[in-house]
Amino acid sequence: MRIDDNKCIACGACLPVCPMAAITLEDVAVIDHDECVDCGVCSRSGLCPVNAFVQDESEWPRSLRSVFSDPTSTHAQTGVPGRGTEEMKTNDVTGVFKPGSIGIALEFGRPGIGTRFHDVDLVAQAMAKEGAQFRPENPVTFLMEDTATGKLREDVLNEKVLSAIIEFTVPIENLKSVLAILPNVSQQVQTVFSVECINVVEPDGSVPMDKILEDMGIARYPNGKTCLGLGRRPVEGDN
Ligand code: SF4
Ligand code: SF4
Secondary structure, three states: OEEOOOOOOOOOOOHHHOOOOOEEEOOOEEEOOOOOOOOOHHHHOOOOOOOOEEOOOOOOOOOHHHHHHOOOOEOOOOOOEOOOOOOHHHOOOOOOOOOOEEEEEEEEOOOOOOEEHHHHHHHHHHHHOOOOEEOOOOHHHHOEEEOOOOEEOHHHOOOEEOOEEEEEEEEHHHHHHHHHHHHHHHOOOOOEEEEEEEOOOOOOOOOOHHHHHHHOOOOOOOOOOOEEEOOOOOOOOOO
16 A cells, blocks of 8 residues: 555544554655555545545565455455455354364454564464364465475565464364464464364264363363464553
């Protein structure tokens, strides 16, 4: 995204809507292009009285920013809009999760902090070592140069997006080691991520992952989220 200097009247109306706080006011409004995730919110908000926002066509790998950050964008290769397949959020409507396995989604980034792909890469590689089978139709999987190792392509690592989701399955016996290493991995990333798990309920109504979670002292929150990693970005005036 860029601002047309010749149009901007420095009214400041756009500053509060940017989820990355990437717009500052000088003689005219200025966008920090390294922080901007091309989400399009500033433009779509309609707040600019002079229509100064311009979204130019981006080249690879910059083009990934809008694909992952702008919900009106669709991933060209996968046809998936936004960040991931979100199959787990729709309660497995296509039956991809099988008895004996656990589906796991890790959601990186939030408004205010976003995520760079080098953090996604670090966690994906850690999960691959735990036997993760990455979902092929997920946009992050598409960026992997090797799905066996979880390694992402080198040229995308510095790209910043509002949010990205890794989706994978592991055998249920691997759930414990996956959950055990995530707190350590979260200390190494410069963003937040949440962890979601799904498994097929037994015919008697019991939930296979419950015993593992109980043994680890982890409470299960149906449809809940727990963020790991850094907190929100400090703002001026915070102690
Ligand atoms: S496109 Fe999004 S991140 Fe970039 S300046 Fe506009 S609101 Fe901020
Ligand atoms: S809302 Fe438009 S005119 Fe006002 S500061 Fe932002 S870009 Fe400039």
